[in-house]
Amino acid sequence: MTVNYSIIPRRGTGEVLLVREPGGWSLPGHSLPGAAEINADLARRFGLEVVLTGFVQQFVDEDRGLWFVFAHENASTAEPAGGARWVGPAELAGLDLAEPRLRAVLAEWFAETSDGVSPLGHLPWARAGWLDEVDAWVRERLAGHGLTATGRVEQSHSQPWSCVSRVATSTGAAYLKAVPASLDHEPRLTAALADWFPETLPRVLAVDEARHWLLTEDVGPFDEYVATAEHAARFEPVLATVAAMQRDTATRTGDLLALGCPDRRPAALPGLFADLLADTGQFLIGQDGGLTAQDHDRLVAYLPAFERTCALLADAGLPDTLHHDDCGAGNIAFARTRTVIFDWGESAVAHPFFSLRAFLRDVGDERARDRLRTAYLREWGDHGSPERLAGTYELTAAPAALCRALSWRAALAALGERRPFVYRYVMARAVRQLVPFAVELSEGVRA
Template identity: 40%
Template sequence: MTTDGRRGWADAQRQDEARDWLVGRLAAAGRRVTGPVEARVRPWSLVWRVPTDAGPVWFKANNPGTVHEAGLLAVLAELAPDHLLAPIAVDAARGWSLLPDGGASLRELVGGQPDLDHWEHALTAYAALQRAVAQRVEGLLALGVPDHRPERLPALLSDLLDDWESLRIGADGGLSTETYDRLRAELPAYADRCRRLAEIGVPATIQHDDLHDGNIFATPAGGYRFFDWGDASVAHPFGTLLVTLRSIRYASEREPGDPVLTRLRDAYLEPWTDAYDRATLVEAARLAVNVTTVSRALSWRRSLDTADPARAEYAEAVPGWLAELLTPDEV
């Protein structure tokens, strides 16, 4: 059976199939379910918190646009075991994964207030993960992880600009015709920026694309584990900074270009200074943050590839992120 997210998780047969699978995988791991599951349903996934006799576990079922996450988790846990939870089980074809509980997220640990020391260490750990994975990107692409490498992005942007349904041209919450025309006119310059970013030569690797403090576990030993990889792609690593620095900026009520954000950017870039001078890395970061707005629009389009009527709540995300290409963040 392959993933059929369009049936929706209100479908009783689909829920029974998932319960049978997770009960069987837990039994193989020497665990049993001890109570009712707690469910969270989004257009792109179903998540169950499952109580067991050895503590809670988490079941996630991805819909078609993010189905690659399950197989990706298994590979990342193998390549960077210090930075991911090892899955109890995965069914890559169906997009199902079963994970142990990771404890407190970084957001929960710091009470929603950005802790810059934590972030400095977390970003260094995340960079180490990306470097460890860089030699295996062809295997990730074979799993179905989207290819958002700089040399691919101009064609992907052109394709996205042809998707009037997703961009909702002229509709409430969609792109205005003026913004759409500006984006069309921006294509050659965008291709030039992507070309320059590729020329710098920082190897493509896994790029989380939604790395904020709610998607990081802080371990008791002081380490960090990263989760929720449904938006991930094979891309320029520095594209991560788009969401990460923006989330920190908003949470700490700082302005773009604040020295604190520069400090965190530099902490993240530090692991690459063995091969590139800092000025080149900063140039690459600025380019990557700009071109990654297209990656974010594409990830939202994949996430909303479902008949679930709840998708309408998030429909503005695709045109919203694409319009950000015209007003790049300062990093």
């Protein structure tokens, strides 16, 4: 059983909660599936009102698999129950820890919070009373649809780019998704897409544009599959649906841009790439885990060739349209009567084939990749021969990688310049995906 850990800060101090385990002191551990269960467990054990704000570190062990260290905000002023104690940075060195790797995590946490500010504490959903505001708003909006909440709104999961909460209703369940200002188009876009494609989107119950909230009805029981060779056939009609949506929205690009979708059409990408590379602070150049100075120079030198690639892509005859940059198996629900595609926050107006690349990003099986790529490209057969479409798909490799980096930049914008722990290195990793294209160019020039 995998044990994850939680950092619970003491309000107004730099201390965190530790508990005594047989092997030494530890952060509170748990093996629960979701934020609501974790929050409730910590409240029961320690008498503290906490809200999960995201994970700040992750590890992979051969025996334990993947495990996380989560961060919470603590709205309580009471002393903890259960024999736990508050520990500050001065005591860390003298403590025996049951899990030695937590020492580095705690040291970094204390360094990040030396000014008394929690790294994720400024997120809207970390604020005390936020969930009560959500609960009141959700109940009112449900009543407008003749629905009744049969329980409290409970947090489902949280990251810097979104917080999802669930409420049981008289007919099933509903979900509230909150996003930061950098992704504020998602509620508007999802509502519009639900109007245009009601069979493919969750039913939207309400939108609060000022607070960037989206309330949707549960799609009901559904199955999830990983896109392996065994299950590839299940995803072929999904990709056909994506292509059909793209062909439709190719006539609605003005509407999509007006809804706030970022403009990542091929003509816009070279300028966006240059702007991204100019913001050097986010790449931690020369630091451990950051981008090397050599790689940054390579990417800058690659800009003219990248612009030529984008020009070829723009001239390839495919229309600019809706692109779902997180169009993977994890955002597809095979419900009983329909297949639903959700989580449209990382969408843009872009080349349609970027969505195929997004889908194939996590498909490791080469047979499945070939089958799904062929199935999707077949939907665009009136725009060229299979060979021509395959060639156009190859042109999208670097532009789609840049689009993904831009999605990460928007997702992390809520953190500002202060990006703690695992989030600190995301942009360096994202732009590093473009380095092979720059290296290939430089080696070709030398040859």
